[in-house]
Structure formats: structure tokens, C-alpha cells
Amino acid sequence: MAKAFKYGLKGITGYLEPAERELLRSLIDDVISMLEPEERAGQDPLAALIGLDMDVAAPSDRAVLRLLPDVMKNDDDASLEFRQLTERSLRETKIGALRAAALDLDKDELVLTGDGPRHWSMALNDVRLVLAERLDIRDEEDAGHVHLMQDWSQAEDVESYLALVYNFATWLQESLVQAMLASMETRR
Amino acid sequence: MTVSVAPRPDIQEGTRTGTEEATGSLTAPDIPWNLVIWNDPVNLMSYVSYVFQSYFGYSGTKANKLMMEVHKKGRSIVASGSKEQVERHAVAMHGFGLWATVEKASGGPGGKSGKSGGSGQGKGKRG
Numbered sequence: 001m002a003k004a005f006k007y008g009l010k011g012i013t014g015y016l017e018p019a020e021r022e023l024l025r026s027l028i029d030d031v032i033s034m035l036e037p038e039e040r041a042g043q044d045p046l047a048a049l050i051g052l053d054m055d056v057a058a059p060s061d062r063a064v065l066r067l068l069p070d071v072m073k074n075d076d077d078a079s080l081e082f083r084q085l086t087e088r089s090l091r092e093t094k095i096g097a098l099r100a101a102a103l104d105l106d107k108d109e110l111v112l113t114g115d116g117p118r119h120w121s122m123a124l125n126d127v128r129l130v131l132a133e134r135l136d137i138r139d140e141e142d143a144g145h146v147h148l149m150q151d152w153s154q155a156e157d158v159e160s161y162l163a164l165v166y167n168f169a170t171w172l173q174e175s176l177v178q179a180m181l182a183s184m185e186t187r188r
Numbered sequence: 189m190t191v192s193v194a195p196r197p198d199i200q201e202g203t204r205t206g207t208e209e210a211t212g213s214l215t216a217p218d219i220p221w222n223l224v225i226w227n228d229p230v231n232l233m234s235y236v237s238y239v240f241q242s243y244f245g246y247s248g249t250k251a252n253k254l255m256m257e258v259h260k261k262g263r264s265i266v267a268s269g270s271k272e273q274v275e276r277h278a279v280a281m282h283g284f285g286l287w288a289t290v291e292k293a294s295g296g297p298g299g300k301s302g303k304s305g306g307s308g309q310g311k312g313k314r315g
């Protein structure tokens with residue numbers, strides 16, 4: 001069984017079983033593949049280099065749209081214009097955090113220092129946002145139903161399995177954020 | 189309930205005089221904008237508070253207050269400033285996975301801190 005993250009002298013430490021690492025790694029890889037911008041033929045390489053993407057459109061996949069939301073309510077044109085200027089670098093920020101977390105999973109000991117905790121919390125959050133879309137969590141009531149699913153022996157179908165995975169990621173992120181808040185507290 | 193959240197007084201001082209008589213131009217450069225964080229059922233309350241503390245440098249008390257406002261009222265204005273400033277904040281919030289939008293501080297939906305029930309955005313109440 002995984003151990004909750006905790007804040008101590010070495011930084012923020014955690015423990016995950018090999019199977020749990022494997023699970024997280026595949027979840028992270030899934031989210032990375034959703035976020036990787038597709039390379040289009042005839043794209044202006046200079047524009048791409050400075051992060052512009054004039055051909056971008058609002059994502060059709062709801063999970064991707066949740067990761068890369070519109071910046072204005074009820075103004076699609078302004079939101080699209082903003083996407084052209086910022087979406088590429090936002091994708092890169094997220095992929096960077098996800099990759100950093102995946103790299104940590106390759107180490108024997110899970111010790112998070114420097115930007116590690118922030119990257120991990122962002123990565124776990126994006127993983128949870130995607131799982132929540134797949135589980136169709138639309139409000140607190142839906143979230144409550146999913147939360148009831150805690151027993152791995154009950155995992156009979158894809159949905160109950162996803163719910164268990166979601167709850168595991170939630171528990172892990174909560175313990176991490178508590179450790180991060182504790183570490184902020186002591187530095188104040 | 190919500191008014192203390194945004195740095196409103198300085199904003200009003202900053203814009204009052206200029207725009208009032210400025211030949212009907214709608215794009216005065218210092219029209220304040222708000223950064224709005226919306227409630228969603230996924231983001232952890234602790235995480236939202238952590239983001240407010242670490243990114244904006246808010247105290248734990250202030251961060252928790254804003255977080256509870258998001259949770260209970262469905263949205264909260266967590267920062268104000270120029271359009272460029274709040275847009276930069278919005279990208280950062282999206283990086284953290286929070287659901288953030290920007291809107292004009294005055295005249296926009298909920299621009300008067302929403303206490304008169306002007307939420308009207310469909311999402312209504314949650315939580």
C-alpha cells in the first residue's frame with residue numbers, strides 16, 4: 001500500500017508500490033498524449049517557437065477543454081484569440097510538470113524537493129480532471145457517488161475501476177497538498 | 189460578504205476621472221479587469237487554497253476565505269488589475285488546473301461582486 005506524503009527534514013517524501021507507480025505512470029502518459037500539440041504541415045516554425053498557434057481551435061474533447069479552458073465566458077472570439085497566443089505554452093507547462101512527476105516515479109525513493117511538489121500537485125490535479133471527465137463528474141453529488149467506491153474487490157467494470165483510480169489519485173494529491181501546506185507553514 | 193476581496197478602492201480612484209469625460213471611448217487603458225475562479229467538483233479545497241497562497245502570496249486566512257467563497261458561491265474574484273495582468277494570472281491558474289476566467293470589472297457579469305444576485309450564468313448554486 002502507498003503511504004501518504006509527509007513533510008520532513010529531507011523534503012516531502014512518499015512511498016508507492018511498484019504497481020501503483022505503474023498505474024500513475026500510465027495515467028500521466030495518457031494526459032501527456034492528450035496535451036501534446038499535433039504537428040501540422042506548413043506550420044510557421046518561428047510562430048511555433050515563440051508559442052503562437054494561429055490555427056488553434058477550442059478542444060472538442062471535454063477533458064482537454066477542462067485542461068485548457070476558455071479564458072472568457074460568453075466570448076468565443078476573445079477566448080480563441082487568447083488561445084492563439086497562450087495555449088501552446090500552457091500545454092508545455094502542463095506537459096513539463098507531468099514529465100517531471102513521471103521521472104520521479106523512476107527513482108527508488110520518492111523524495112520531492114525544489115519544484116518537485118508543485119509539479120506533482122499539478123500533474124495529479126490534471127490526471128484527476130481527466131478521470132473526472134471520463135467518470136462524468138459534473139457536480140458535488142456526482143463526486144460524492146464516486147467517492148463511495150473504495151473497495152478494489154468491487155471493481156467489476158471500467159467505470160468502477162476508474163472510480164477507484166480517481167479516489168486513489170485524490171487521496172494521494174490531498175496528502176501531498178497537506179504536506180506542501182505544512183512546509184509553507186514552517187517557512188513563514 | 190465579498191466586497192473586501194478585490195482591491196476595489198484604488199481601482200475606482202484610478203479610473204473614475206479619466207473615463208467619465210473621455211469622448212465616449214470604451215477602451216481606456218486602465219479599465220480594471222477581474223480574475224474569476226469558478227467552483228468545480230474536482231479540485232480539492234486544500235489545493236485551491238495552496239494555489240492562492242503560493243501563487244498570489246496570500247495569507248492562509250485570505251486564501252481560505254477566497255476558496256470558501258468559490259466553493260459556496262460558485263465563483264470568486266481573486267485578483268484585479270490590467271487586462272494583461274489578469275490574463276497572465278488566468279494562464280497560471282489554468283496551469284494549476286483551476287477554472288479561471290477574466291472579465292471587465294465594471295458592467296460585466298458579477299462585476300459588482302455579485303451580491304445583488306446577478307450571477308445569471310447558468311451554473312447558479314452548487315455545493
